[in-house]
Amino acid sequence: MTTCEEIEPRLSxxxxxxxxxxxxxxxAAHLASCERCAGVAVDFERLRxxxxxxxxxxxxxxxxxxxxxxxxxxxxxxxRSSAARATxxxxxxxxxxxxxxxxxxxxxxxxxxxxxxxxxxxxxAAPTSLNDELTQAMQHYDTAIADLQATATSGExxxxxAVAATLKRNLGVIDDAIAESRTAMTVDPTxxxxxxxxFDALQQKVTVLQDTVALITDAREPDSPARGSQR
Amino acid sequence: MPRPSSNALTRxxxxxxxxxxxxxxxxDAPGAFEELYRAHxxxxxxxxxxxxxxxxxxxxxQEIFLSAYxxxxxxxxxxxxxxxxxxxxxxxxxxxxxxxxxxxxxxxxELPEEPPAAAPGSGSVLGAIDxxxxxxxxxxxxxxxxxxxxxxxVEGFEHHEIGTLLxxxxxxxxxxxxxxxxxxxxxxxxxxxx
Numbered sequence: 001m002t003t004c005e006e007i008e009p010r011l012s013x014x015x016x017x018x019x020x021x022x023x024x025x026x027x028a029a030h031l032a033s034c035e036r037c038a039g040v041a042v043d044f045e046r047l048r049x050x051x052x053x054x055x056x057x058x059x060x061x062x063x064x065x066x067x068x069x070x071x072x073x074x075x076x077x078x079x080r081s082s083a084a085r086a087t088x089x090x091x092x093x094x095x096x097x098x099x100x101x102x103x104x105x106x107x108x109x110x111x112x113x114x115x116x117x118x119x120x121x122x123x124x125a126a127p128t129s130l131n132d133e134l135t136q137a138m139q140h141y142d143t144a145i146a147d148l149q150a151t152a153t154s155g156e157x158x159x160x161x162a163v164a165a166t167l168k169r170n171l172g173v174i175d176d177a178i179a180e181s182r183t184a185m186t187v188d189p190t191x192x193x194x195x196x197x198x199f200d201a202l203q204q205k206v207t208v209l210q211d212t213v214a215l216i217t218d219a220r221e222p223d224s225p226a227r228g229s230q231r
Numbered sequence: 232m233p234r235p236s237s238n239a240l241t242r243x244x245x246x247x248x249x250x251x252x253x254x255x256x257x258x259d260a261p262g263a264f265e266e267l268y269r270a271h272x273x274x275x276x277x278x279x280x281x282x283x284x285x286x287x288x289x290x291x292x293q294e295i296f297l298s299a300y301x302x303x304x305x306x307x308x309x310x311x312x313x314x315x316x317x318x319x320x321x322x323x324x325x326x327x328x329x330x331x332x333x334x335x336x337x338x339x340x341e342l343p344e345e346p347p348a349a350a351p352g353s354g355s356v357l358g359a360i361d362x363x364x365x366x367x368x369x370x371x372x373x374x375x376x377x378x379x380x381x382x383x384x385v386e387g388f389e390h391h392e393i394g395t396l397l398x399x400x401x402x403x404x405x406x407x408x409x410x411x412x413x414x415x416x417x418x419x420x421x422x423x424x425x
Contacts, residue, residue, distance in 0.1 A: 009409065011409070012405065012408055012409035012412055013405060013409075018390075018405070035354050036354070038354065038355075039354035039355040039356060040416070042354075042355040042357075043355050043356060043357040043416050044412050044416070046355075046357050046360055047357070047360065047365075047384065047412050047415055047416065047419075048384050048412075050360035050362070050365050051365065051380065051384035051385045052384060052385065052387065053362070054277070054281070054362060054365065054366065054385050055277065055362075056273030056274045056276070056277040057273060057276050057277040057280050058273050058276070059272050059273065059276040059289070059292055060289060063272070063276075063289065063292055063293070064265070064268055064272075066293050067268065067292075067293050067296045067297065068265075070293060070297050071264065071296075071297065071300050074297065074300065074301070075259065075300075162261075166261065
């Protein structure tokens with residue numbers, strides 16, 4: 001092997017020490033006389049060394065809250081019954097779902113609008129602007145959260161204290177994420193990342209509050225005759 | 232020079248603290264799952280960012296820990312908890328890439344012949360490589376060669392291990408690695424010129 005065309009495809013394996021002795025000797029002899037291929041080999045070494053030093057990457061601040069919310073849902077699900085959710089706190093949760101679904105739709109619309117703003121001409125009468133849509137979406141969430149929060153607070157004493165403490169801690173984490181996102185939006189109102197992060201955190205809060213209400217319902221009516229007979 | 236095999240799947244051995252933490256997670260002990268997250272999420276998020284790209288990595292990190300929560304009962308202490316999590320995360324990253332479909336299918340295709348690495352001037356063209364520049368350049372690579380580069384050069388896997396993980400031949404893994412290094416060299420050279 002003497003030409004660059006023959007040597008070049010072997011340089012990666014050569015740098016990794018992944019060639020037999022005769023190939024190694026052939027490549028080494030070529031590199032001794034070819035500055036261009038020797039340069040490629042040196043750069044591959046540098047790349048490999050730099051890559052091995054690439055470290056961990058810190059997850060975004062809201063990541064833990066998102067995981068907590070999903071784990072809470074998963075860990076509570078088997079304990080809940082569909083009948084229990086049909087009672088009054090459950091109806092409050094269902095109402096909140098409707099409100100949030102409306103909010104989520106508006107958020108989706110707002111995100112679509114933001115993406116298409118540069119090219120789209122919309123004849124829709126209302127909402128009239130992206131800001132209006134975002135404000136409307138936030139109002140949906142705020143209303144849903146306020147309703148759920150009121151239900152959760154009134155029934156909190158019926159929960160196991162350890163469960164209540166865990167839920168409270170999780171809500172605190174999510175509230176921190178909401179506050180961070182609101183601050184980021186204040187600093188840069190056009191930041192799509194801050195907006196998405198805020199709506200994700202609001203959705204997580206709704207999810208945790210819905211779970212809280214479902215747990216209260218379970219605690220309140222452990223032997224309800226209706227359990228399992230309604231859907 | 233050949234490197235000894237040293238990656239997240241081989242370098243760590245289980246410790247008593249791993250088994251204890253797994254048990255605490257299984258029984259929903261207060262703070263246990265958060266301890267697991269704080270200890271391992273930066274490494275797993277780094278892997279996910281480099282394998283699937285940052286936007287998807289944020290969702291994937293949730294999937295990784297949700298999957299860990301569901302499967303914690305399967306952890307028997309045969310390996311370090313970090314090793315077990317890393318394998319779980321790698322598999323989820325690969326599944327995610329496969330779900331992207333067409334792009335991933337090119338991984339097993341024959342690579343098109345490319346001209347020898349163009350070396351403007353002669354000799355080495357890369358100086359000290361900035362970590363952020365390398366991460367940015369990495370993000371521009373096609374899925375196939377980026378995945379092999381991350382597993383081999385960043386995480387320290389051998390080609391036969393990569394072949395097993397990705398379901399490709401060792402030779403394909405080697406070709407993809409070579410292609411990745413060539414493209415990164417070009418991208419970083421362009422970057423230095425600007």
